[in-house]
Amino acid sequence: MYESIPASLPQEFFYNLSKLQGSMSKNLLKVTADRTTASPGNITNFRLPIGSLIDLRSLSVWWKTKLTGTNPTIPGRYSSSFIKRISISANNVVIQQIEDYNLLYNIMADHTNKSHTKGLSGEFLDNTVIWSESNPTGSDQVAISGANSLLAATANQVAIPMHVNNFLGVLGSSSTPVIPTDRFGEIVISIQWDQPYAMLGGTAESGATTYSNNSYELSDLYLSVEALSFSDDSYYTSIGSKDLQYYFNDYIVTRFAECTKTTGINVTTYLNANSLDWVGCTAIRNQTAPSTMVGYGGNGDGATANVVNVYKYLSDPVTYVNNNGTSPVSGDGFYNTEYFVRDLQGVDSVQFSINNKALNYAALNKYEVFQNNLCALGYEGIDASKNGLIDTCVSIFHYFKYYGMAMQSLELVDKDQFYISGLSSAGSSCAVNASIKFAGNATYNITPVLIAKMSKVLHCKAGRMISVE
Numbered sequence: 153m154y155e156s157i158p159a160s161l162p163q164e165f166f167y168n169l170s171k172l173q174g175s176m177s178k179n180l181l182k183v184t185a186d187r188t189t190a191s192p193g194n195i196t197n198f199r200l201p202i203g204s205l206i207d208l209r210s211l212s213v214w215w216k217t218k219l220t221g222t223n224p225t226i227p228g229r230y231s232s233s234f235i236k237r238i239s240i241s242a243n244n245v246v247i248q249q250i251e252d253y254n255l256l257y258n259i260m261a262d263h264t265n266k267s268h269t270k271g272l273s274g275e276f277l278d279n280t281v282i283w284s285e286s287n288p289t290g291s292d293q294v295a296i297s298g299a300n301s302l303l304a305a306t307a308n309q310v311a312i313p314m315h316v317n318n319f320l321g322v323l324g325s326s327s328t329p330v331i332p333t334d335r336f337g338e339i340v341i342s343i344q345w346d347q348p349y350a351m352l353g354g355t356a357e358s359g360a361t362t363y364s365n366n367s368y369e370l371s372d373l374y375l376s377v378e379a380l381s382f383s384d385d386s387y388y389t390s391i392g393s394k395d396l397q398y399y400f401n402d403y404i405v406t407r408f409a410e411c412t413k414t415t416g417i418n419v420t421t422y423l424n425a426n427s428l429d430w431v432g433c434t435a436i437r438n439q440t441a442p443s444t445m446v447g448y449g450g451n452g453d454g455a456t457a458n459v460v461n462v463y464k465y466l467s468d469p470v471t472y473v474n475n476n477g478t479s480p481v482s483g484d485g486f487y488n489t490e491y492f493v494r495d496l497q498g499v500d501s502v503q504f505s506i507n508n509k510a511l512n513y514a515a516l517n518k519y520e521v522f523q524n525n526l527c528a529l530g531y532e533g534i535d536a537s538k539n540g541l542i543d544t545c546v547s548i549f550h551y552f553k554y555y556g557m558a559m560q561s562l563e564l565v566d567k568d569q570f571y572i573s574g575l576s577s578a579g580s581s582c583a584v585n586a587s588i589k590f591a592g593n594a595t596y597n598i599t600p601v602l603i604a605k606m607s608k609v610l611h612c613k614a615g616r617m618i619s620v621e
Contacts (some may be wrong), residue, residue: 153548175383188532198375202338207492208329210378211314219308221366225352225442226301228489231276232257232313236346243337244617246320247610251404253345253575257320258492262555263529265542274315280461302356302368302449302459327399335396336617353445353489356459363442393614404604413594419602424581426621427574427607430528433503433586434494435598447487453596462487462544467548485544486554495598496556498590504560505585511560515521521549521558528559574607
């Protein structure tokens with residue numbers, strides 16, 4: 153393309169154009185799930201068509217959510233919070249399976265925030281306002297109505313449109329996002345839906361209200377994706393019978409036995425990977441039934457004066473702090489379920505070790521931990537990134553109370569070039585240890601969770617021979 157351009161010139165001076173020979177067509181395909189309805193614990197399968205060039209960047213999963221139960225609930229943030237496990241297979245070979253996908257998604261999404269307006273089609277980035285309108289009639293536009301979702305008077309919604317338009321793992325991080333399914337064979341995306349306590353939170357009722365019989369039903373499940381085709385066979389000829397290689401991110405999520413804040417966290421897992429990019433540790437609180445939504449106004453009496461949506465919270469987070477003084481002293485602007493609270497409040501020190509060798513000069517305090525996280529996420533300093541924490545996280549204290557994560561980078565980060573540059577433990581697993589100590593004397597239980605991010609390579613050889621290394 154640039155053979156006639158002197159190498160000394162920057163690309164801003166390039167004037168050559170390049171185009172495909174022949175024509176290209178693009179179609180948006182609708183793939184219906186094997187079952188168009190689902191309930192908690194069910195597995196839904198989507199089978200991508202064979203013989204197409206699928207653009208993974210356009211892949212979306214759609215459904216409608218019906219909430220059930222005696223006392224009203226609302227969903228937590230992110231449509232992906234409904235997904236307990238996601239598994240991808242090609243030609244009956246499992247490429248990737250991510251457990252606790254919704255927890256992982258909440259962690260990553262809260263650390264690389266996007267505008268609320270990016271989720272208007274159903275990604276559910278804001279769950280604090282219920283918007284509606286009637287069908288247009290007559291000679292003028294109709295009014296748009298909004299209601300605070302945490303009000304006690306809120307009824308269970310019966311047809312909430314939801315939409316997942318970005319994914320973790322191979323679907324969202326493949327180094328080549330256009331996949332020739334004739335080479336891969338049948339690609340199956342399997343989703344297991346989580347239990348109600350993960351993604352449903354009660355409205356601002358009195359503290360005695362329970363939600364033990366609350367649940368949800370999903371309907372109209374389908375997938376949409378763009379398919380490309382070329383009249384010129386240059387692309388198909390170029391790939392021929394080559395070993396097609398695709399880099400992608402993989403994640404291992406490991407839960408451990410409960411401990412108390414007083415004893416602290418000291419957990420070890422064993423990992424075997426060609427490229428271990430980073431490890432991270434957080435803590436959650438076990439749930440068995442939905443509880444009140446964690447947000448300002450939760451655990452209150454449901455009165456209008458005590459319920460604050462995310463926009464009002466952001467207008468004055470100093471006033472709307474600590475859930476209006478009720479017990480438990482939580483809420484603020486988190487606006488998600490208890491299940492997704494990553495509770496590292498009161499963190500005093502963090503140290504990671506591999507094979508009994510400490511990775512840092514000394515245990516890190518909370519400020520050093522946060523800086524370490526920025527490095528692990530790709531040196532996303534404020535002067536080098538368009539991303540940032542979710543906007544309702546307004547202080548480092550809020551961060552460790554609701555969104556807490558301690559991450560340790562093990563890779564050389566280069567966003568412009570493809571390098572497998574993380575720690576290699578192939579052939580002999582390495583023992584990764586996380587030790588977290590807390591100040592004070594909090595006696596309640598927490599469940600440590602250790603997350604490992606790895607770089608992997610998917611091979612697609614002639615004869616639909618699929619393998620991952």
